[in-house]
Amino acid sequence: MRVLTAIFAREARLAWAGGGGAAGPAAFFLAAITLAPLAIGPAADLLAAVAPGILAFAALLSVLQSAERLFGDDFSDGTLDLYLLTPTSLAALCLAKVMGQASATLWPLPLIGVLGGLMYGLPPLSALVLGAALLAAIPALALIAGFAGALAAGIKRGGLLIALIATPMMVPVLIFAAGAGRTAFAGDERAVANLLLTLAISLGTVALAPFGIAAAVRGRSG
Amino acid sequence: MSRGDTVLARDLTFELSPGEAVLLTGRNGTGKTSLLRALAGFIEPDAGAITLNDESPANAAPDFMAWLGHADGLKSAETVRAALRFWADLYCEPRTAIMPALRALEVDHLIDRPAARLSRGQQRRCGLARIVLANRPLWLLDEPAGPLDGEGRACLAALVAAHRARGGMVIAATHQPLDWPGAHSLDMGAI
Numbered sequence: 001m002r003v004l005t006a007i008f009a010r011e012a013r014l015a016w017a018g019g020g021g022a023a024g025p026a027a028f029f030l031a032a033i034t035l036a037p038l039a040i041g042p043a044a045d046l047l048a049a050v051a052p053g054i055l056a057f058a059a060l061l062s063v064l065q066s067a068e069r070l071f072g073d074d075f076s077d078g079t080l081d082l083y084l085l086t087p088t089s090l091a092a093l094c095l096a097k098v099m100g101q102a103s104a105t106l107w108p109l110p111l112i113g114v115l116g117g118l119m120y121g122l123p124p125l126s127a128l129v130l131g132a133a134l135l136a137a138i139p140a141l142a143l144i145a146g147f148a149g150a151l152a153a154g155i156k157r158g159g160l161l162i163a164l165i166a167t168p169m170m171v172p173v174l175i176f177a178a179g180a181g182r183t184a185f186a187g188d189e190r191a192v193a194n195l196l197l198t199l200a201i202s203l204g205t206v207a208l209a210p211f212g213i214a215a216a217v218r219g220r221s222g
Numbered sequence: 223m224s225r226g227d228t229v230l231a232r233d234l235t236f237e238l239s240p241g242e243a244v245l246l247t248g249r250n251g252t253g254k255t256s257l258l259r260a261l262a263g264f265i266e267p268d269a270g271a272i273t274l275n276d277e278s279p280a281n282a283a284p285d286f287m288a289w290l291g292h293a294d295g296l297k298s299a300e301t302v303r304a305a306l307r308f309w310a311d312l313y314c315e316p317r318t319a320i321m322p323a324l325r326a327l328e329v330d331h332l333i334d335r336p337a338a339r340l341s342r343g344q345q346r347r348c349g350l351a352r353i354v355l356a357n358r359p360l361w362l363l364d365e366p367a368g369p370l371d372g373e374g375r376a377c378l379a380a381l382v383a384a385h386r387a388r389g390g391m392v393i394a395a396t397h398q399p400l401d402w403p404g405a406h407s408l409d410m411g412a413i
Contacts, residue, residue, distance in 0.1 A: 006311030017299040078293030081264060086312050087284040221264050
Protein backbone atom coordinates (compact mmCIF):
# COMPACT_ATOMS: atom_id res chain seq x y z
CA MET A 1 0.00 0.00 0.00
CA ARG A 2 2.88 2.33 0.81
CA VAL A 3 4.24 1.75 -2.69
CA LEU A 4 0.95 2.53 -4.42
CA THR A 5 0.32 5.65 -2.32
CA ALA A 6 3.84 6.82 -3.12
CA ILE A 7 3.43 6.42 -6.86
CA PHE A 8 -0.05 7.98 -6.87
CA ALA A 9 1.22 11.02 -4.95
CA ARG A 10 4.32 11.36 -7.10
CA GLU A 11 2.40 11.30 -10.37
CA ALA A 12 -0.01 13.92 -9.08
CA ARG A 13 2.94 16.04 -7.91
CA LEU A 14 4.83 15.67 -11.19
CA ALA A 15 1.73 16.54 -13.20
CA TRP A 16 1.55 19.83 -11.33
CA ALA A 17 5.27 20.52 -11.37
CA GLY A 18 6.19 19.67 -14.93
CA GLY A 19 2.98 19.64 -16.94
CA GLY A 20 0.96 22.55 -15.63
CA GLY A 21 -1.41 20.19 -13.80
CA ALA A 22 -5.01 20.51 -14.87
CA ALA A 23 -4.41 23.56 -17.07
CA GLY A 24 -3.62 21.67 -20.26
CA PRO A 25 -6.70 19.43 -20.58
CA ALA A 26 -8.96 22.15 -19.14
CA ALA A 27 -7.73 24.75 -21.64
CA PHE A 28 -8.17 22.34 -24.55
CA PHE A 29 -11.66 21.38 -23.38
CA LEU A 30 -12.69 25.01 -22.93
CA ALA A 31 -11.32 26.01 -26.32
CA ALA A 32 -13.11 23.14 -28.07
CA ILE A 33 -16.52 23.79 -26.51
CA THR A 34 -16.19 27.54 -27.11
CA LEU A 35 -15.36 27.11 -30.79
CA ALA A 36 -18.01 24.49 -31.60
CA PRO A 37 -21.05 26.85 -31.31
CA LEU A 38 -19.33 29.36 -33.60
CA ALA A 39 -19.19 26.68 -36.25
CA ILE A 40 -22.69 25.29 -35.60
CA GLY A 41 -24.52 28.61 -35.57
CA PRO A 42 -26.74 30.45 -33.10
CA ALA A 43 -29.89 28.24 -33.18
CA ALA A 44 -30.57 27.78 -29.45
CA ASP A 45 -32.58 24.57 -29.68
CA LEU A 46 -30.03 22.96 -31.96
CA LEU A 47 -27.16 23.88 -29.61
CA ALA A 48 -28.95 22.35 -26.62
CA ALA A 49 -29.62 19.18 -28.59
CA VAL A 50 -25.98 18.71 -29.67
CA ALA A 51 -24.47 19.84 -26.33
CA PRO A 52 -24.05 16.36 -24.77
CA GLY A 53 -22.36 14.99 -27.88
CA ILE A 54 -20.01 17.96 -28.35
CA LEU A 55 -19.09 18.07 -24.67
CA ALA A 56 -18.42 14.33 -24.34
CA PHE A 57 -16.43 14.32 -27.56
CA ALA A 58 -14.32 17.34 -26.54
CA ALA A 59 -13.68 15.78 -23.11
CA LEU A 60 -12.45 12.59 -24.80
CA LEU A 61 -10.01 14.51 -26.97
CA SER A 62 -8.70 16.56 -24.05
CA VAL A 63 -7.89 13.36 -22.14
CA LEU A 64 -5.63 12.32 -25.01
CA GLN A 65 -3.57 15.51 -24.58
CA SER A 66 -1.40 14.17 -21.77
CA ALA A 67 -1.25 10.52 -22.89
CA GLU A 68 2.07 10.86 -24.69
CA ARG A 69 3.90 12.22 -21.67
CA LEU A 70 2.48 9.67 -19.24
CA PHE A 71 4.84 6.83 -20.12
CA GLY A 72 7.05 8.60 -22.68
CA ASP A 73 8.88 10.57 -19.99
CA ASP A 74 9.42 7.43 -17.91
CA PHE A 75 10.77 5.65 -20.96
CA SER A 76 13.33 8.32 -21.79
CA ASP A 77 14.59 8.95 -18.26
CA GLY A 78 14.98 5.27 -17.40
CA THR A 79 12.19 5.13 -14.82
CA LEU A 80 10.25 2.51 -16.79
CA ASP A 81 13.04 -0.07 -16.29
CA LEU A 82 13.08 0.68 -12.59
CA TYR A 83 9.33 0.03 -12.31
CA LEU A 84 9.97 -3.52 -13.51
CA LEU A 85 12.34 -4.04 -10.59
CA THR A 86 10.02 -3.03 -7.78
CA PRO A 87 8.54 -5.67 -5.49
CA THR A 88 4.96 -4.70 -6.34
CA SER A 89 2.60 -5.99 -9.00
CA LEU A 90 3.32 -3.97 -12.13
CA ALA A 91 -0.39 -3.80 -12.98
CA ALA A 92 -1.25 -2.24 -9.61
CA LEU A 93 1.66 0.16 -10.01
CA CYS A 94 0.41 1.22 -13.48
CA LEU A 95 -3.13 1.69 -12.16
CA ALA A 96 -1.85 3.92 -9.35
CA LYS A 97 0.31 5.86 -11.79
CA VAL A 98 -2.47 6.54 -14.32
CA MET A 99 -4.98 7.39 -11.60
CA GLY A 100 -2.49 9.69 -9.87
CA GLN A 101 -1.99 11.65 -13.04
CA ALA A 102 -5.71 11.65 -13.87
CA SER A 103 -6.63 12.95 -10.43
CA ALA A 104 -4.29 15.90 -10.87
CA THR A 105 -5.11 16.76 -14.48
CA LEU A 106 -8.67 15.69 -15.28
CA TRP A 107 -10.72 16.88 -12.28
CA PRO A 108 -11.93 20.10 -13.98
CA LEU A 109 -13.55 18.23 -16.89
CA PRO A 110 -16.86 17.34 -15.16
CA LEU A 111 -17.11 20.89 -13.75
CA ILE A 112 -16.50 22.45 -17.15
CA GLY A 113 -18.93 19.89 -18.57
CA VAL A 114 -21.72 21.15 -16.27
CA LEU A 115 -20.92 24.80 -16.99
CA GLY A 116 -20.63 24.11 -20.72
CA GLY A 117 -23.96 22.29 -20.68
CA LEU A 118 -25.63 25.32 -19.08
CA MET A 119 -23.96 27.63 -21.61
CA TYR A 120 -25.29 25.51 -24.46
CA GLY A 121 -28.79 25.84 -23.01
CA LEU A 122 -29.28 22.47 -21.30
CA PRO A 123 -31.64 22.51 -18.31
CA PRO A 124 -29.67 22.37 -15.01
CA LEU A 125 -30.64 18.77 -14.27
CA SER A 126 -29.50 17.56 -17.71
CA ALA A 127 -26.23 19.49 -17.35
CA LEU A 128 -25.66 17.83 -13.97
CA VAL A 129 -26.36 14.39 -15.43
CA LEU A 130 -23.88 15.12 -18.21
CA GLY A 131 -21.29 16.27 -15.65
CA ALA A 132 -21.85 13.06 -13.67
CA ALA A 133 -21.47 11.00 -16.86
CA LEU A 134 -18.15 12.72 -17.63
CA LEU A 135 -16.99 12.04 -14.06
CA ALA A 136 -17.97 8.38 -14.44
CA ALA A 137 -16.16 8.22 -17.78
CA ILE A 138 -12.84 9.64 -16.54
CA PRO A 139 -11.32 6.39 -15.17
CA ALA A 140 -12.05 4.58 -18.44
CA LEU A 141 -10.78 7.44 -20.61
CA ALA A 142 -7.63 7.90 -18.52
CA LEU A 143 -6.78 4.18 -18.48
CA ILE A 144 -7.37 3.72 -22.20
CA ALA A 145 -5.20 6.77 -22.89
CA GLY A 146 -2.64 5.28 -20.49
CA PHE A 147 -2.70 1.94 -22.32
CA ALA A 148 -2.14 3.63 -25.68
CA GLY A 149 0.53 5.84 -24.10
CA ALA A 150 2.36 2.80 -22.73
CA LEU A 151 2.29 1.07 -26.12
CA ALA A 152 3.67 4.20 -27.79
CA ALA A 153 6.24 5.04 -25.08
CA GLY A 154 9.49 6.19 -26.62
CA ILE A 155 8.19 6.13 -30.20
CA LYS A 156 8.73 9.25 -32.26
CA ARG A 157 5.46 10.99 -33.05
CA GLY A 158 3.74 8.59 -30.66
CA GLY A 159 0.81 10.99 -30.47
CA LEU A 160 -0.50 9.73 -33.79
CA LEU A 161 -0.25 6.10 -32.66
CA ILE A 162 -1.96 6.96 -29.39
CA ALA A 163 -4.88 8.58 -31.22
CA LEU A 164 -5.23 5.56 -33.51
CA ILE A 165 -5.14 3.04 -30.65
CA ALA A 166 -7.15 4.92 -28.06
CA THR A 167 -10.02 6.48 -30.00
CA PRO A 168 -11.70 3.22 -31.14
CA MET A 169 -11.46 1.86 -27.60
CA MET A 170 -13.09 5.00 -26.23
CA VAL A 171 -16.19 4.65 -28.45
CA PRO A 172 -18.42 2.85 -25.90
CA VAL A 173 -17.65 5.38 -23.16
CA LEU A 174 -18.35 8.22 -25.56
CA ILE A 175 -21.70 6.73 -26.61
CA PHE A 176 -22.98 6.13 -23.10
CA ALA A 177 -21.63 9.35 -21.54
CA ALA A 178 -23.11 11.48 -24.31
CA GLY A 179 -26.22 9.29 -24.26
CA ALA A 180 -26.75 10.04 -20.56
CA GLY A 181 -26.80 13.79 -21.27
CA ARG A 182 -28.94 13.41 -24.38
CA THR A 183 -31.59 11.20 -22.80
CA ALA A 184 -31.68 13.45 -19.72
CA PHE A 185 -32.32 16.43 -22.02
CA ALA A 186 -35.10 14.49 -23.78
CA GLY A 187 -36.70 13.71 -20.39
CA ASP A 188 -36.15 10.03 -21.04
CA GLU A 189 -35.71 7.80 -17.98
CA ARG A 190 -32.97 5.87 -19.76
CA ALA A 191 -30.57 8.61 -18.62
CA VAL A 192 -29.88 6.68 -15.43
CA ALA A 193 -29.24 3.51 -17.41
CA ASN A 194 -26.75 5.36 -19.64
CA LEU A 195 -25.05 6.81 -16.59
CA LEU A 196 -24.77 3.38 -14.97
CA LEU A 197 -23.43 1.84 -18.17
CA THR A 198 -20.74 4.54 -18.34
CA LEU A 199 -19.80 3.70 -14.77
CA ALA A 200 -19.82 -0.02 -15.59
CA ILE A 201 -17.37 0.49 -18.46
CA SER A 202 -15.13 2.51 -16.17
CA LEU A 203 -15.16 -0.21 -13.54
CA GLY A 204 -14.47 -2.87 -16.15
CA THR A 205 -11.58 -0.81 -17.48
CA VAL A 206 -10.17 -0.37 -13.97
CA ALA A 207 -10.23 -4.15 -13.60
CA LEU A 208 -8.72 -5.03 -16.99
CA ALA A 209 -6.66 -2.13 -18.37
CA PRO A 210 -3.87 -2.26 -15.73
CA PHE A 211 -2.87 -5.71 -16.99
CA GLY A 212 -2.74 -4.44 -20.56
CA ILE A 213 -0.71 -1.42 -19.50
CA ALA A 214 1.69 -3.64 -17.54
CA ALA A 215 2.17 -5.92 -20.56
CA ALA A 216 2.78 -2.89 -22.77
CA VAL A 217 5.35 -1.52 -20.31
CA ARG A 218 7.14 -4.88 -20.25
CA GLY A 219 7.15 -4.95 -24.04
CA ARG A 220 8.45 -1.41 -24.43
CA SER A 221 11.20 -2.03 -21.90
CA GLY A 222 12.47 -5.23 -23.49
CA MET B 223 22.20 -13.55 -27.10
CA SER B 224 21.40 -11.31 -30.02
CA ARG B 225 20.18 -7.87 -30.95
CA GLY B 226 18.20 -7.95 -34.17
CA ASP B 227 20.21 -10.22 -36.47
CA THR B 228 23.51 -9.58 -34.73
CA VAL B 229 24.72 -12.30 -32.41
CA LEU B 230 26.32 -10.50 -29.49
CA ALA B 231 27.55 -13.29 -27.32
CA ARG B 232 27.43 -17.06 -27.33
CA ASP B 233 28.68 -19.77 -24.99
CA LEU B 234 28.88 -17.33 -22.14
CA THR B 235 29.06 -18.87 -18.70
CA PHE B 236 29.83 -17.31 -15.40
CA GLU B 237 28.78 -17.63 -11.83
CA LEU B 238 28.82 -15.09 -9.07
CA SER B 239 29.12 -15.79 -5.38
CA PRO B 240 28.49 -13.36 -2.53
CA GLY B 241 31.19 -10.72 -2.26
CA GLU B 242 32.27 -10.97 -5.88
CA ALA B 243 32.27 -8.34 -8.61
CA VAL B 244 32.44 -8.65 -12.40
CA LEU B 245 33.49 -5.90 -14.77
CA LEU B 246 32.14 -6.29 -18.31
CA THR B 247 34.49 -4.68 -20.79
CA GLY B 248 34.71 -4.59 -24.55
CA ARG B 249 34.20 -2.19 -27.42
CA ASN B 250 30.92 -0.32 -28.08
CA GLY B 251 28.22 -2.62 -29.41
CA THR B 252 29.63 -5.87 -28.06
CA GLY B 253 26.56 -6.51 -25.90
CA LYS B 254 27.47 -5.30 -22.44
CA THR B 255 24.18 -3.50 -21.95
CA SER B 256 22.21 -6.37 -23.53
CA LEU B 257 23.81 -8.83 -21.11
CA LEU B 258 22.94 -6.60 -18.15
CA ARG B 259 19.36 -6.22 -19.41
CA ALA B 260 19.07 -10.00 -19.75
CA LEU B 261 20.38 -10.45 -16.22
CA ALA B 262 17.74 -8.00 -14.97
CA GLY B 263 15.04 -9.96 -16.80
CA PHE B 264 14.11 -7.10 -19.18
CA ILE B 265 14.98 -9.23 -22.23
CA GLU B 266 15.28 -12.97 -22.74
CA PRO B 267 18.47 -14.60 -23.98
CA ASP B 268 18.03 -16.63 -27.20
CA ALA B 269 19.33 -19.75 -25.51
CA GLY B 270 20.56 -20.72 -22.10
CA ALA B 271 19.40 -19.83 -18.65
CA ILE B 272 20.02 -17.14 -16.11
CA THR B 273 19.22 -18.11 -12.55
CA LEU B 274 19.21 -16.13 -9.35
CA ASN B 275 19.25 -18.51 -6.40
CA ASP B 276 17.57 -21.08 -8.71
CA GLU B 277 14.88 -18.66 -9.89
CA SER B 278 14.42 -16.81 -13.18
CA PRO B 279 15.30 -13.09 -13.24
CA ALA B 280 11.70 -12.06 -13.97
CA ASN B 281 10.57 -13.62 -10.69
CA ALA B 282 13.50 -12.99 -8.42
CA ALA B 283 14.90 -9.70 -9.74
CA PRO B 284 12.68 -7.23 -7.82
CA ASP B 285 13.85 -8.39 -4.40
CA PHE B 286 17.36 -9.11 -5.52
CA MET B 287 18.63 -6.40 -7.87
CA ALA B 288 19.27 -2.72 -8.01
CA TRP B 289 19.54 -1.36 -11.54
CA LEU B 290 21.37 1.70 -12.87
CA GLY B 291 21.02 2.13 -16.62
CA HIS B 292 22.26 4.77 -19.06
CA ALA B 293 19.69 7.18 -17.64
CA ASP B 294 19.59 7.90 -13.94
CA GLY B 295 15.81 7.74 -13.51
CA LEU B 296 15.58 11.32 -12.26
CA LYS B 297 12.74 13.70 -13.17
CA SER B 298 13.96 17.17 -14.15
CA ALA B 299 11.30 18.99 -12.11
CA GLU B 300 11.77 16.89 -8.99
CA THR B 301 14.22 17.62 -6.18
CA VAL B 302 16.72 14.97 -5.12
CA ARG B 303 14.95 14.72 -1.77
CA ALA B 304 11.52 14.07 -3.35
CA ALA B 305 12.97 11.57 -5.82
CA LEU B 306 14.82 9.53 -3.20
CA ARG B 307 11.86 9.59 -0.80
CA PHE B 308 9.78 8.15 -3.62
CA TRP B 309 12.31 5.42 -4.35
CA ALA B 310 12.67 4.59 -0.66
CA ASP B 311 8.90 4.07 -0.54
CA LEU B 312 8.92 2.07 -3.76
CA TYR B 313 11.71 -0.23 -2.56
CA CYS B 314 10.04 -0.51 0.88
CA GLU B 315 13.18 0.82 2.55
CA PRO B 316 13.29 3.36 5.42
CA ARG B 317 13.58 7.03 4.44
CA THR B 318 16.25 7.47 7.12
CA ALA B 319 18.67 5.72 4.76
CA ILE B 320 18.52 8.64 2.28
CA MET B 321 20.94 11.01 3.99
CA PRO B 322 23.68 8.40 4.61
CA ALA B 323 23.44 7.33 0.96
CA LEU B 324 23.79 10.92 -0.27
CA ARG B 325 26.64 11.58 2.16
CA ALA B 326 28.49 8.51 0.89
CA LEU B 327 28.39 10.04 -2.59
CA GLU B 328 29.12 13.57 -1.31
CA VAL B 329 25.97 15.08 -2.77
CA ASP B 330 24.05 15.69 0.47
CA HIS B 331 24.29 19.47 -0.05
CA LEU B 332 22.31 19.14 -3.32
CA ILE B 333 19.29 17.51 -1.70
CA ASP B 334 16.86 20.37 -2.35
CA ARG B 335 17.96 21.02 -5.90
CA PRO B 336 15.80 19.92 -8.85
CA ALA B 337 17.49 17.30 -11.04
CA ALA B 338 17.44 19.66 -14.06
CA ARG B 339 19.92 21.90 -12.25
CA LEU B 340 22.43 19.14 -11.48
CA SER B 341 25.43 18.39 -13.66
CA ARG B 342 25.64 14.98 -15.38
CA GLY B 343 28.10 13.76 -12.78
CA GLN B 344 25.91 14.97 -9.93
CA GLN B 345 22.90 13.25 -11.49
CA ARG B 346 24.88 10.03 -11.73
CA ARG B 347 25.87 10.32 -8.07
CA CYS B 348 22.20 10.69 -7.14
CA GLY B 349 21.41 7.66 -9.30
CA LEU B 350 24.04 5.72 -7.38
CA ALA B 351 22.54 6.96 -4.11
CA ARG B 352 19.30 5.29 -5.23
CA ILE B 353 21.24 2.02 -5.74
CA VAL B 354 22.56 2.23 -2.18
CA LEU B 355 19.08 3.07 -0.93
CA ALA B 356 17.54 0.06 -2.71
CA ASN B 357 19.56 -2.18 -0.38
CA ARG B 358 19.55 -5.17 -2.75
CA PRO B 359 22.27 -7.85 -2.83
CA LEU B 360 23.08 -7.59 -6.57
CA TRP B 361 23.92 -4.29 -8.22
CA LEU B 362 23.70 -4.10 -12.01
CA LEU B 363 25.45 -0.95 -13.17
CA ASP B 364 25.70 0.18 -16.78
CA GLU B 365 28.64 2.56 -17.19
CA PRO B 366 28.43 3.70 -13.56
CA ALA B 367 31.56 5.83 -13.77
CA GLY B 368 30.86 7.39 -17.19
CA PRO B 369 30.15 10.96 -16.11
CA LEU B 370 31.96 10.75 -12.76
CA ASP B 371 35.12 12.65 -11.83
CA GLY B 372 38.08 11.06 -10.03
CA GLU B 373 36.61 11.80 -6.65
CA GLY B 374 33.26 10.32 -7.71
CA ARG B 375 34.99 7.15 -8.90
CA ALA B 376 36.68 6.89 -5.51
CA CYS B 377 33.27 7.21 -3.80
CA LEU B 378 31.90 4.51 -6.09
CA ALA B 379 34.86 2.20 -5.41
CA ALA B 380 34.41 2.67 -1.65
CA LEU B 381 30.69 1.90 -1.90
CA VAL B 382 31.31 -1.19 -4.00
CA ALA B 383 33.96 -2.40 -1.54
CA ALA B 384 31.58 -1.88 1.41
CA HIS B 385 28.77 -3.62 -0.46
CA ARG B 386 30.98 -6.60 -1.26
CA ALA B 387 32.26 -6.77 2.30
CA ARG B 388 28.62 -7.26 3.38
CA GLY B 389 28.32 -10.15 0.93
CA GLY B 390 26.85 -8.11 -1.92
CA MET B 391 27.59 -8.64 -5.60
CA VAL B 392 28.22 -6.16 -8.40
CA ILE B 393 28.14 -6.56 -12.18
CA ALA B 394 29.18 -3.43 -14.02
CA ALA B 395 29.70 -2.63 -17.68
CA THR B 396 32.50 -0.15 -18.06
CA HIS B 397 34.91 1.50 -20.49
CA GLN B 398 36.92 3.18 -17.82
CA PRO B 399 39.44 1.21 -15.80
CA LEU B 400 37.79 0.85 -12.41
CA ASP B 401 40.08 0.12 -9.53
CA TRP B 402 37.99 -2.48 -7.73
CA PRO B 403 40.32 -4.92 -5.94
CA GLY B 404 39.63 -8.56 -6.75
CA ALA B 405 36.98 -7.87 -9.40
CA HIS B 406 36.78 -10.38 -12.25
CA SER B 407 36.98 -9.01 -15.73
CA LEU B 408 34.92 -10.31 -18.65
CA ASP B 409 35.84 -9.04 -22.10
CA MET B 410 32.65 -9.13 -24.17
CA GLY B 411 34.58 -8.35 -27.34
CA ALA B 412 36.54 -11.59 -27.04
CA ILE B 413 33.47 -13.85 -26.84
